[in-house]
Amino acid sequence: MRGKRRRREAEITEELAGHLERRQADLMAAGLDAEAARRQARLEFGSTDNYREEARAALGWARWDNFRQDLRDALRQMRRAPGLAIAVVLTLALAMGANTALFSMLYAVLLRPLNYRHPNRIVILQAQLTYPELRALQTRLTAFQTLAAQRWADEFTLLDQGAPRRISALAVTPEFFQVLSAAPISGQVFTRAEYDRGDRNVIVLAYSFWQRIFAGRSEVLGRNLNLDGKLFRIQGIMPRGYANLNRSQDASFAGWIPLQLTPAQRIAHNFDLFLLGRLKPGRKLRQANLQTRTIGNQPEFRQPISKPMQWVRYRAAITKKYDQPIWLLNAAAGLMLLLACLNIAGLLLARNAGRRTEIAMRAVLGASRGRILRQLLAESGLLGIAGCGLGMLAGAWMFAGLRAAAVAAGLPRMQHAGIAGASLALSAALLVLAILLFGLLPAWEASRVNLNSAANQTRRGTPSRSSRRILETLVIGELAFAVALAFGAGLLLRSYAQLTSLPLGFNPHHLLMFSTELPSPAAQPSTPASRQRSDLFIQQALQRLQALPGVRSAGFVELSPFNGLIYMNIQRRNDPHLFHTLVNVAGPHFMRTLGVPILRGRNFRADDGFNSPKVALVNRALAEELWPHQNPIGQELIFGGSRPTAYRVIGEAGNFMQYGPFWMRAKGMKVLAQATVYFPYTQAHPQMYSFLVRTRVPPASLEAEVRRIFSQINPTEPLTNFQTFQQRFTALLVRRRLYLDLLAAMAGLALILVLAGVYGVANFMAGARTGEIGIRKALGAENAAVLRLLLWRTAVLSLIGAALGAGLGLMLARLLTSLLYGVQASDPATLAGVAAFALATAVAGAWVPARRAARLDPLAMLRYE
Amino acid sequence: MNDAAKILPGTLDLLILKAVSLGPQHGYGVLLRIQQISRGALTIEQGALYPALYRLEKNKELAAEWGTSENNRRARFYRLTAAGRRRLEHEEDSWRRLAAAMGAALKARPEEV
Structure with missing residues (x-):
């Protein structure tokens, strides 16, 4: 093919040469001398090169030829200005990388179909049901192929596999496996027949648990697991990917057990059941919801039911609370990519303007406008491909980091996620978009040079008015995107700052917390023996903790801060009104250890025994609610469902934050001052045992000692939630922190891009106005005046950009309402702050070139002209 | 040659086909023949070309195909193919109709309208 082509080229050369010779011969015959005839022949023929080009086009070769030529030229240009090429490629790679990584996360968490057969038919009812309600739905819903009931994860202590540890299992009815349409990789799931026979002490293991505890050995089938002293036979093992999807990194998740309901749990007051179903093929979610609502109006159901019962797709139910932040992050990454494209467009435009003379010369020499356009596009295309290629690599690398961070932050479905194939398609689409954005505009602009004026220009780099206007528009756009991004980051930052600076009401430093339980018999309520054992355990534990070197004080409480809440109804004496109140059980050292003051009255004492008068502490919030403007000390409150007992209030304690502020706010509760009553552990039997240790030394250093104490006094139960308060608080905010970090990183990058972009444009503009500045200075303008003149323009453009960005930011901020705390999505102070910061960044970018231009010697500048 | 008319766009193909139809020619020959048959007017x-x-x-x-020219030099000779002849006939035809129509149009007088 190439040989044939070369021959044809040679033929064309020979043919054209023959033509010129014959013409020359004819002209000589007409009387011209040889040299004059040769010149005349050439003149008459016209531009040989041009016609060769046309001839190639006629033969259909031109496209490929030009393409290769364009690539060669583009590479040469890149070698000539490597700084520019590197800047463009790096900018693009960063922006593309961020987009690839974040879109892969979006795909993995929100879009990727679940790993089950026809996952769209699996739906879950957004309501907790009582047993009668559940039965009513199960028997009457017809839109479903299968319906299964499930309870919140049950917790157990695993006793026979090394040190005791807490595990969780989902209690499900046998239909659960049909709903998921899942077969075990080994053994069997439990069937309806076995279930009805009462064969309930079996467990189907989750893959990850099987791998971790049994190293994937298959002979575990048929063996027993000792959970809380009860034996569960291992009956099957589910494939990888079948886990408790609600929590991605639930290392404690062991598997599925048959749902067992005691008669007490079958009554209508106990609602902690969920329904999971597989729709019949072709049935719509809407039909299921209609049916459910009709059935929900019948007398078995609580009247009125708190919220309309609604089925949602399983996937959506799992990822609902991640929707907003993940879309937000992707929107931010898109903005950053746009910003990067504008920035690159600015660089290329300025560079092309510097090449106007060269481009004009090409045009004069006969290159068509399309040809020049294609050539310039080849350059941006090459840069784009290089940038995007690097961007995909960067994306894979960023995604690995992002995945680790997301898994640690508990985002579901990220554990085994990979770069989404779809994200590669997206990258390709973005590449085309990017090249169009930053390539076409400068190329088109450069290709419309005015031949006469440009070719006659001697000064390099004078921009046409239109390219100046485009550059200025780019500055506006960059500012707008950066301000919108920074606004989002600013809002998250302020929320985070609000959350971390909320007054806790206690001293958060040097505070160690952990929980445990007592083995089952002692946990049974209120026999004298179990009470005694419980009291003894607490006293022993506190005594030994107190005796540890480095410990300032140790206290007992049923539910430690940020670990749980129990609400109960209490009453005043002679008042039927029920007060929904937080209830906790504490020991005498709890308040002191936590650092919460007793405001009035006294604390619990050692002599508040089981047989002494019943006493209680209230916090200030409860005191104000129950006895406003009165002294709460000595008042009586009534508590205890079936056997109401009167407790005398002996003291009023300060308020403190008992639980995560977000959660409290979401439930419509007061964050800081939740009404709470405390009972002494000697008079109210705790279900859970939490200890607080205030240390003199770094709290983590005591871990081994503390664990040793409990392995001696309570060897069969593990310590759970072993954390310093700081760790617990950080863990609570870890997802918010991740979103904040990602958005802040992008906003920071955006501001750097603005700085670089404005610098480039200002540098170029200052160069273009050299002559004007020279004249002004020659006429007596001060350096400062020239500096002002140059900066003023940038400031005005930036202000316009910032104003547009404010509008855009306000629109996008609606995406992050669910992440905000203590700050509105339209917070004017944040907006003004980030806009001012972006403006300052832009002016700083323009400062250096402007000052350089202002200081130049006017004579040298005019000579330059 | 200064008062020679520039040819109309699109008519170059027709002229070349006509020139070649009178006998195979090399490029320069096609040029000369066009001048000759248009009596130097085009x-x-x-x-x-x-x-x-x-x-x-x-x-x-x-x-x-390559052949030898009158002065014994190698030259590339062009001849009409069957497709070329058909195209020539077609183009000649439409050109005549166009020329006749243009002629009639330009001869029109006010009383004929």
């Missing part, structure tokens, strides 16, 4: 840019020739050749309306 002139074409010399360089523009070759892209046109190659285009016609690519369309299989002309065929080319």
Whole structure:
């Protein structure tokens, strides 16, 4: 093919040469001398090169030829200005990388179909049901192929596999496996027949648990697991990917057990059941919801039911609370990519303007406008491909980091996620978009040079008015995107700052917390023996903790801060009104250890025994609610469902934050001052045992000692939630922190891009106005005046950009309402702050070139002209 | 040659086909023959001839082969193919109709309207 082509080229050369010779011969015959005839022949023929080009086009070769030529030229240009090429490629790679990584996360968490057969038919009812309600739905819903009931994860202590540890299992009815349409990789799931026979002490293991505890050995089938002293036979093992999807990194998740309901749990007051179903093929979610609502109006159901019962797709139910932040992050990454494209467009435009003379010369020499356009596009295309290629690599690398961070932050479905194939398609689409954005505009602009004026220009780099206007528009756009991004980051930052600076009401430093339980018999309520054992355990534990070197004080409480809440109804004496109140059980050292003051009255004492008068502490919030403007000390409150007992209030304690502020706010509760009553552990039997240790030394250093104490006094139960308060608080905010970090990183990058972009444009503009500045200075303008003149323009453009960005930011901020705390999505102070910061960044970018231009010697500048 | 008319766009192909139909010719010969048969009234840019020739050749309306010219030099000779002859007839036909219509139109007088 190439040989044939070369021959044809040679033929064309020979043919054209023959033509010129014959013409020359004819002209000589007409009387011209040889040299004059040769010149005349050439003149008459016209531009040989041009016609060769046309001839190639006629033969259909031109496209490929030009393409290769364009690539060669583009590479040469890149070698000539490597700084520019590197800047463009790096900018693009960063922006593309961020987009690839974040879109892969979006795909993995929100879009990727679940790993089950026809996952769209699996739906879950957004309501907790009582047993009668559940039965009513199960028997009457017809839109479903299968319906299964499930309870919140049950917790157990695993006793026979090394040190005791807490595990969780989902209690499900046998239909659960049909709903998921899942077969075990080994053994069997439990069937309806076995279930009805009462064969309930079996467990189907989750893959990850099987791998971790049994190293994937298959002979575990048929063996027993000792959970809380009860034996569960291992009956099957589910494939990888079948886990408790609600929590991605639930290392404690062991598997599925048959749902067992005691008669007490079958009554209508106990609602902690969920329904999971597989729709019949072709049935719509809407039909299921209609049916459910009709059935929900019948007398078995609580009247009125708190919220309309609604089925949602399983996937959506799992990822609902991640929707907003993940879309937000992707929107931010898109903005950053746009910003990067504008920035690159600015660089290329300025560079092309510097090449106007060269481009004009090409045009004069006969290159068509399309040809020049294609050539310039080849350059941006090459840069784009290089940038995007690097961007995909960067994306894979960023995604690995992002995945680790997301898994640690508990985002579901990220554990085994990979770069989404779809994200590669997206990258390709973005590449085309990017090249169009930053390539076409400068190329088109450069290709419309005015031949006469440009070719006659001697000064390099004078921009046409239109390219100046485009550059200025780019500055506006960059500012707008950066301000919108920074606004989002600013809002998250302020929320985070609000959350971390909320007054806790206690001293958060040097505070160690952990929980445990007592083995089952002692946990049974209120026999004298179990009470005694419980009291003894607490006293022993506190005594030994107190005796540890480095410990300032140790206290007992049923539910430690940020670990749980129990609400109960209490009453005043002679008042039927029920007060929904937080209830906790504490020991005498709890308040002191936590650092919460007793405001009035006294604390619990050692002599508040089981047989002494019943006493209680209230916090200030409860005191104000129950006895406003009165002294709460000595008042009586009534508590205890079936056997109401009167407790005398002996003291009023300060308020403190008992639980995560977000959660409290979401439930419509007061964050800081939740009404709470405390009972002494000697008079109210705790279900859970939490200890607080205030240390003199770094709290983590005591871990081994503390664990040793409990392995001696309570060897069969593990310590759970072993954390310093700081760790617990950080863990609570870890997802918010991740979103904040990602958005802040992008906003920071955006501001750097603005700085670089404005610098480039200002540098170029200052160069273009050299002559004007020279004249002004020659006429007596001060350096400062020239500096002002140059900066003023940038400031005005930036202000316009910032104003547009404010509008855009306000629109996008609606995406992050669910992440905000203590700050509105339209917070004017944040907006003004980030806009001012972006403006300052832009002016700083323009400062250096402007000052350089202002200081130049006017004579040298005019000579330059 | 200064008062020679520039040829109308699109008519170069027709002229080349006509010139070649009178007997195989090399490029320079085609040029001379066009001048000759138009009695020097039409002139074409010399360089523009070759892209046109190659285009016609690519369309299989002309065929080319190397031969020897009158002064014993190697030259590429073009001759009409069957497709070329058909195209020529078609173009001649439409040109005549156009010329007649243009002629009639330009001869029109006020009383004929």
